[in-house]
Amino acid sequence: MSLKKSAQPAPDSTRRSERSRRAIYDAALALVAEVGYPRTTIEGIAARAGVGKQTIYRWWSSKADVLLEAFLDLSEQASRDAGPEYEFAIPDTGDLAADLKAVLRLTVDQLRDPRFEGPSRALAAEGVVDEQLGRIAVAKLLEPSLQMYADRVRSAQEAGQVRPDVDPRIALELWVSPLAQRWLQYTGPISYEYTDTLVDYALYGLAPR
């Protein structure tokens, strides 16, 4: 499944106004937060956005496509809000713990952002029971930030700050997954102090050194 129809050229793209696109994204995110993924429809999104449903079908092939693109746009907004240095990579100041803590604090802020919470929960819940949607959502929305962590761990390995035998793709789960589980399953409160602690435990281990 591709996010945009790519088989044909996009003669409408010049007419695709920023205002309509924004209205459709806003409507899609608001609707999925209110009624859940299964009851969100292209018709409902179109009605709420004040556009014809053919306008949506011209640009996207399914409600999953509209929603995933709306989420991508929301994530990009959040990255821009955080500052340009966080848009494509985790800063490398040479202090791995400090860099990870700074990025995780931004994630804590995002998880608490009401624009993000409702629609994100609706999409995440559907991904738990719909494996295809879950895998696509992770690939499009989560994997890019996991790759940024993996890259930062690799540069720390090159700097001798992380053991060379550590798998970066597993290592990053020591701080990403606890935060994700607390958010998804309400297993505990989320705070800067908590994510700072995760980074310290992950880097220096629980056993006495």
Place this chain on the structure above:
Amino acid sequence: MSLKKSAQPAPDSTRRSERSRRAIYDAALALVAEVGYPRTTIEGIAARAGVGKQTIYRWWSSKADVLLEAFLDLSEQASRDAGPEYEFAIPDTGDLAADLKAVLRLTVDQLRDPRFEGPSRALAAEGVVDEQLGRIAVAKLLEPSLQMYADRVRSAQEAGQVRPDVDPRIALELWVSPLAQRWLQYTGPISYEYTDTLVDYALYGLAPR
């Protein structure tokens, strides 16, 4: 919300046959896996179990109660299958890494058990968007095993194998949460080798020692 009505004595309990109880649990778990939590009803469970819906209402006050008790029963079965030494605590052989790895391998087996997967995903998905249900499900179904991990970390602290300043309730998330996220969100494959690696990273840290 309590799992069983406790305000009144249970005069029916002697007539509550094991066979009906089992049929109701099986029906509840099968139904939630097939149609999801929102469309599971007491009426549907009763019809599938071949009992009157009053039979269910006599013993439980809501579909959440029936489902949570059905899950508790399923978890207890899984614990019994794993062996009596795993029923109430994580074994303490003196080797923390080995003990954690052994229990996590049992969890890997459980996550791959088809009896468990469908209904567990349906309940977990609903818990993501229904905070009250999510919190109750975690308290009833997940928190007891988290407490077992916390207890095992505490005994390792007493044995000098874990730093005394470590918070056991956070420490356990370094192995529990990555496994949970891979299962919930399809962020990666689940295997014994993976959970073994998580334990090693958590105990000994990513930084060179």
